[in-house]
Amino acid sequence: MSRLPELPQAIYKIAAAHSSLEPAFDPDYGDSKWMEAIGRMVLPAVIAEVISTKRPLAENIKGEVDKRLESDTLAEWCTQCELRAHVHCVPTFKESLNDPDVSCDILYTFVGAVHAASGVDGVRSWLGRLIDPAYEENNENAFKRAKIEPMTNGFSSQPPPPTSQPPPPPTSAPPPVPSGPSNSSVSLSYLNQVASQRRINVAWNTNMSGPSHNPQWTAECVLNGIVKGTGIAQSKQAAKEQAARSTVHMMGF
Template sequence: MVLSNYPELPRLVGDDVGDVSLAIFSHRTTSPIDAPQYPGFGNGDRLAELGAQVLQCAVTKYFFRHPAMFSAEHIRERVGRIMQGPKVHEWLDLYGLKTRLTFGPELNRDEMLGNDHEMSKYFCTYVGAIFYCNGPVAVEEWVRQLLNASLDGVKVEAEDTMPGQEGPSPPIYTPPPIPSGYPGPSAGNSNEIDTGATSITLPPDVMLITRAKVHEAAMQATPKVHISYAETSEGPSHTPVWTVRCLVNDVEQGRATAKSKNEGKDMAARHAYVAMGWHRTGRN
């Protein structure tokens, strides 16, 4: 497959996109069974269930609108092949999504990545996240373009936007956290950990560590530890300054101040990564 022939993978938008991304790319085995749910969307299993229903609806609509005027039986057959067939594996490989999924240490990664059920659920998780973050029109338009590029023959044209409907959300680029962090009120750079007497500067390679990787390190620790976050905000509601604490087994191990909650979580998680000594044990 040639990527240039396919639509770009929709970039998720919203203030909680960091939490959503963590839920997408972390297999359920990376979190305790009783892990608290995220506000708004809950967890990856909820996104997967939402995505399965949304994807089936979008694919059904595609074949319903197809110029070939498929019969109801043919629509069901084609939808079933898309939902559970090799197309899901092709799309996950196309967008490099398989490489981003993390599993618990007890699982065989190759076996999981080849499991049709697990990969279908993973793909549906991302679809559910698009619906949650970008809206239903973004899902339908992406699926339409994806199927047009994947299937031979006559294509399905975009729908005319009806009065009162919004057009598809354009991809929005979310820049990575700024390495030096954001200075908060009465706070130093976010890449330093204030320990009271001294400050610990994060090594440059730790600045590349993702929050998902920090959670993976927590699951691989002996014994396993649980990571959670506590956030507070100050200032005007339209331009708040967030202070985030990263808790390991309910004990603060990292703290950061940033202009968005997600950036604060990312940086606080990196602080905890260093405070726990995981950067010295090869877990990065």
């Protein structure tokens, strides 16, 4: 069972307040509908991140994400996390909390709440085992290393051993290094370049949540009207860069 993690009281009160209570809009964290909207953007990105540790084929990632976003699956997660017990509503709405679509809304709301409190890492730690039963907390170290370690492309970082005699100088300039991307070199500009070459229209959906002194930006990369990648970071540009990398990986560019 993946119980709801501890939340700051201010965030918990907002997430737990059903719209039937007509709660006031909080200037820092919004209301439950606002958190639900954030959760709807955050959860697909977290699911994609967790299942990507299995290195599935790029064309299968979207199918794996969509399968986990089906209403029956999300309603079951809502049950396993015992989230309905946290919801405060007008008594006449109590029975409706068991409706599958309402259960999905509840789950998304608390995903938004956990994201407001602990960011993507908090959501991943909470739901990782539901997304993938083989997921382990030890994977957190791999995610953190991936954020801070430079890519080596499989080659040793040590310099090659010296030769007995230096090679003769080249008679002509060496050929240019191929421009194929690695995970560390993929950027927004690379995505724009590929999209331009393939005549793909690129658009962006961006949103900010959390207090102004510690914002969380969510960016969606939309190719020809379809969301292909999502990024979450503390700045708008970083979120777009992350979404660009996700899109390139998913599309196999």
